[in-house]
Amino acid sequence: MPAAPYNGEVLPFFAAMTSTSSAPSASNFIRNIVDEDNRTGKWEGRVETRFPPEPNGYLHYGHAKSICLNFGLAESYGGVCHLRFDDTNPAKEDQEYVDAIIEAVRWLGFDWRQHLYFASDYFDIMYACAESLIKADKAYVDSQSADEMRVRRGTLTEPGVDSPCRNRGIDENLDLFRRMKAGEFADGAYVLRAKIDMASPNINLRDPAIYRIRRATHHRTGDKWCIYPMYTFAHPIEDAIENVTHSICTLEFEDQRPFYEWLLEALADAGHFPRPLPHQIEFARLNLTYVVLSKRKLIQLVDGAYVSGWNDPRLPTLSGARRRGFTPEGFRLFAERIGVAKADSWIDMSVLEECMREHLNDAAHRRIAVLDPLKLIIANYPEGASELCQAPNHPLKPELGMRDIPFSRELWIEREDFMETPVKGFHRLYPGNTVRLRYGYVVKCTGCEKDAAGKVTAVFAEYFPDSRSGTPGADNYKTKGNLHWVCAAHAYTAEVRLYDRLFAQPHPGQRREGDPEGFERDFLDDINPDSIRVVEARLEPALRAARAEDRFQFERHGYFVADRYDSAEGAPVFNRAIPLKDSWAKSGK
Ligand code: ATP
Ligand code: MG
Numbered sequence: 001m002p003a004a005p006y007n008g009e010v011l012p013f014f015a016a017m018t019s020t021s022s023a024p025s026a027s028n029f030i031r032n033i034v035d036e037d038n039r040t041g042k043w044e045g046r047v048e049t050r051f052p053p054e055p056n057g058y059l060h061y062g063h064a065k066s067i068c069l070n071f072g073l074a075e076s077y078g079g080v081c082h083l084r085f086d087d088t089n090p091a092k093e094d095q096e097y098v099d100a101i102i103e104a105v106r107w108l109g110f111d112w113r114q115h116l117y118f119a120s121d122y123f124d125i126m127y128a129c130a131e132s133l134i135k136a137d138k139a140y141v142d143s144q145s146a147d148e149m150r151v152r153r154g155t156l157t158e159p160g161v162d163s164p165c166r167n168r169g170i171d172e173n174l175d176l177f178r179r180m181k182a183g184e185f186a187d188g189a190y191v192l193r194a195k196i197d198m199a200s201p202n203i204n205l206r207d208p209a210i211y212r213i214r215r216a217t218h219h220r221t222g223d224k225w226c227i228y229p230m231y232t233f234a235h236p237i238e239d240a241i242e243n244v245t246h247s248i249c250t251l252e253f254e255d256q257r258p259f260y261e262w263l264l265e266a267l268a269d270a271g272h273f274p275r276p277l278p279h280q281i282e283f284a285r286l287n288l289t290y291v292v293l294s295k296r297k298l299i300q301l302v303d304g305a306y307v308s309g310w311n312d313p314r315l316p317t318l319s320g321a322r323r324r325g326f327t328p329e330g331f332r333l334f335a336e337r338i339g340v341a342k343a344d345s346w347i348d349m350s351v352l353e354e355c356m357r358e359h360l361n362d363a364a365h366r367r368i369a370v371l372d373p374l375k376l377i378i379a380n381y382p383e384g385a386s387e388l389c390q391a392p393n394h395p396l397k398p399e400l401g402m403r404d405i406p407f408s409r410e411l412w413i414e415r416e417d418f419m420e421t422p423v424k425g426f427h428r429l430y431p432g433n434t435v436r437l438r439y440g441y442v443v444k445c446t447g448c449e450k451d452a453a454g455k456v457t458a459v460f461a462e463y464f465p466d467s468r469s470g471t472p473g474a475d476n477y478k479t480k481g482n483l484h485w486v487c488a489a490h491a492y493t494a495e496v497r498l499y500d501r502l503f504a505q506p507h508p509g510q511r512r513e514g515d516p517e518g519f520e521r522d523f524l525d526d527i528n529p530d531s532i533r534v535v536e537a538r539l540e541p542a543l544r545a546a547r548a549e550d551r552f553q554f555e556r557h558g559y560f561v562a563d564r565y566d567s568a569e570g571a572p573v574f575n576r577a578i579p580l581k582d583s584w585a586k587s588g589k
Contacts, residue, residue, distance in 0.1 A: 028340045030069070030281055033078060034246060042276055043245045047079030048207050049107065050117075052086045052235070055097035055219075057295035058310045058317040059104045061331075061352065062286040068335030069283070071247055080114035082242055088234045090218035098219075100310065105224045109328045121236050122219045125272075125316055126237050127181065132193055132270040134173045138385070139174040139210065140166055142193050145213035149191075150199070153206050159199035160206040166195065180213055183226045187213050194233075198264060204259050208232060219477070221283040236260045239278040240267065247278045250285040251344065257282070262473075278576035283340045289506035290349040290584075291316040292523055306527060307502070313575050314502040314531050324499060325551050325561025325577030326365070349501065350582050357578060360559040365393045368405065368484045368540040369554035369574075370494060373412040375458040376429075378443060381409040386489065392441040392469065405540050407440050410488040412538040414556075417483050418459050419439075420448055427480035429459060435481030441478040442467035453542060484555050491538040495573040498535065501584065505530035524537065537574075546572040556580070 037043055049070040053059060059067075067383040074081035083105055087093050105112075133139035142149065142165045154160035168176075180190055192211035200206055210233035215226050222525050229237075239247045245262075257280045286293065292301075293316060301307050307315050313324030320419055321331070334355040338347050368391070384409035393400040413429070422430040429445045436442050443461040466473035479481035505512070509523030546552070548564040550572075564571035 012117045017020055020318040024030070026336060026339060029342060030073065030246070030248065030283065030340055032095070033279075033281060034073065037245070037279075038077075041500075045245075046245055047077035048082070048243055048245045049079065049248060050115075050239065050242065052119075053101050054086045054089065054092075055094060055095060055101060056092040057298060058100050058297060058319055060293050060295070060318065061288055061291065061316045061321065062293040063104075064108060064318060064331045064334050065247070065286040065338070066250070067105055067108055068332055068436075069340055071105075071108075071112075072332075072335070073246070073248075079245075080115055081110070081112060083112040084117040084238060084242070085119060086203075086231070086238070087118055087120045087218070087220065088229055088231060088289045090214070090216040090228065095219050100319060101346045104322075107318065107322055107328055112546060115242075117238070117242060119234055121581070122238060122241055123221060123225055123229070125241060126222070126234055126267050127227075129237055129267050129270075129272055130177065130229070131174065133194065133210075133266060134170060134177060134192075134270060135271055135492060136266065136328075137170055137193055137462070138170050138195050138266050139173070140195050141173050141180070141190050142166075142207075143190050146188065149209075151589075152539075153203065154198070156203070160203075162198050162333050163193070163207065164197075164206070177211070180211070180227050181225075183215075185213055187215055189213060191304050194259070194263070196259075201260055201358050202255060204232070204255050205262070218231060232256055232259055233263065234277070236263050236280075237267070240264055240273040244278045244427075245446060247280045249280060249282055252285075253280070253283045254282045256280075257337055282342070284342060284344045286338070287344065287346045288349055288352065288419060289346060289509075290503050292502045292503075292508055296479060297523060298303040300524070301502075304524070307522065314579075319360075323561075324563055324575055325360075325559060327359050327551070328358050329363070331361040333359060336425070348506075350585060353578050353582060357559070357580075360553065362554045364551045365400065365553075366391070366395065366555055367543050367552045369496065369543070369557060369560070370412040370484070370486050370491075370538045371412055371554075371557060373486075373538045374456065374483065376411045376413045376418075376443075377458055377460050378411070378441075378463050379411050379446065379460055380462045383409055385409070386397055386487065391438045403542050405439060405542070406487040406490045408487050408489055409439070411485040412488055413483055413485050414457070414489060415453040415456075417443075417481075418448065418456065420456065428483060429461070429481065432483070434477070434479050435479065435483055436467075436469070436479045437463075437485050439469050440485065441465070441469075442474075442479055448574055468522065486540050488537045488538070490541045492541050492544040494537060494539055494543070494571070495566075496535050496537040496539075496573070496576070497563075498533040498576045500531050500533075501528055502531050511574070528584065539574075543572065543574075544570055548572070551577070553580075 004579045044237040051067050051070045071081040142163050153162040191209045193207045193209050196205045198206045212228050214228050217361040223500050248540045284473050311319035311323045389407050390402040418429040431445050431447050434444045441463040443463045446457050446460045449458045467477045503526045505526040506525040509521050546562040548562050548567045551561045554560050563575050566573045
């Protein structure tokens with residue numbers, strides 16, 4: 001599905017943070033590094049970071065951590081963060097992903113100002129850097145096959161063996177490299193390799209490949225190039241070109257740091273870049289229970305139609321989160337709360353959900369929805385009459401005002417709020433019991449009506465005319481039950497999708513106790529079969545006017561959003577972002 005065009009909305013960073021947010025910018029080891037650099041004057045106070053996604057998929061919750069970290073750091077030190085597309089591998093990249101990534105970062109509320117970059121715009125400079133390495137005898141063209149190279153690379157315990165091509169002369173290397181670029185050779189016939197040390201204990205320094213021949217049409221440069229730089233070569237150069245000060249990446253790149261530094265030192269020696277050179281810093285990626293955060297697995301879920309698309313509200317993508325009703329403020333609160341560390345760990349999904357709840361509790365207006373409707377007939381209320389009751393838009397924010405909700409003889413109540421024969425401790429409607437209809441009257445249940453199968457089809461009650469909420473008489477009534485309801489004649493009937501976690505297991509695909517020896521679990525087997533339930537709900541009439549992306553608390557049910565794609569004017573449909581309480585913790589589901 002193509003990404004919706006960016007709609008121009010930008011939330012200023014932190015401006016939309018709520019009173020529930022923790023103090024901004026708690027200390028962490030990366031901030032300590034920046035503070036130290038500022039103390040020594042290394043960058044003359046400059047802080048320039050970047051968020052560098054490869055446009056080969058949609059952004060996920062893990063990326064939100066990296067975005068909040070990079071943009072947040074720049075913001076709090078008065079610096080800038082670049083949005084850079086690391087589009088050096090044409091095979092899997094696409095403009096659709098570029099658009100979706102731009103939309104997602106903006107949605108989170110971050111602004112790269114004029115610093116939007118594409119690595120592919122640097123291909124000429126990267127090529128020149130490669131020639132400089134050759135001229136400095138720091139790179140050579142290898143004609144071994146991929147298999148030969150693999151064998152000669154050695155292992156963790158065995159040093160590698162020099163390539164027979166390692167001592168080719170500079171002129172010959174330059175000639176071959178230029179002919180690679182000119183398209184004289186087949187894909188894979190030659191590669192350009194850095195000349196470092198085949199015996200290095202760090203395999204990444206054993207003459208890594210830096211350029212390969214690959215005839216692929218690039219989504220931005222078309223067929224201009226038939227050679228493409230390797231990621232590990234391109235990335236440091238991108239940072240240096242953009243004058244990045246702190247290049248923050250996830251831990252799996254730690255072993256690449258020596259090559260990052262070797263390369264930039266070599267290119268600084270050759271006069272390409274000034275010192276000091278960008279500093280690579282690694283942090284632990286986000287691991288979150290009950291989801292998968294790998295593009296490869298997300299693509300499987302989309303292509304296999306386990307979800308409706310990249311923006312399915314159950315998918316842990318940022319476009320899915322937005323559609324589900326999660327909020328940018330909730331993500332930023334989450335990023336603050338989990339912090340940044342140097343060691344890998346797992347974060348429980350309930351932490352993210354609680355952050356969303358905190359923000360939504362503060363921000364969302366209250367509305368009433370009956371998700372599993374059962375008719376309640378108030379026998380002594382005049383037929384054809386109706387009146388307006390008043391309900392606050394937010395219980396803690398009187399300044400947000402009240403709204404009118406109609407009341408009349410026939411109402412919808414939640415089916416689970418009635419029991420013909422109550423179980424112990426049930427304080428809602430049952431014959432003989434008295435409850436308050438929230439914001440309305442106190443009613444006494446007189447009985448019910450059932451169909452041939454014994455299913456309750458209507459409940460009967462009588463109301464007390466002097467019990468209306470907000471009137472002096474109301475206080476004379478003491479009830480244990482306090483039910484929500486919607487007037488049947490005025491109700492807005494709409495589709496409501498009740499989303500739940502996509503996976504039923506905290507670690508999808510991971511072995512579990514009792515699994516037979518050698519049994520391989522597939523993460524797809526752990527999909528939660530109840531991750532979506534669609535109901536036809538009865539909503540209070542004010543909800544008819546909800547606009548796409550308006551968020552509400554449906555009292556007693558949770559937080560909901562008007563779907564941004566399926567809502568029409570005057571006819572919104574709603575998605576549940578999250579229930580009011582964490583049902584997973586209690587049920588031990
Ligand atoms: P995946 O592993 O899902 O394919 P990726 O790391 O290859 O993701 P990129 O587009 O290269 O995806 O990521 C852009 C940035 O986001 C990188 O700096 C990367 O380190 C960071 N990032 C990716 N996943 C996470 C995560 N789970 N937690 C924190 N940062 C992440
Ligand atoms: Mg990556």
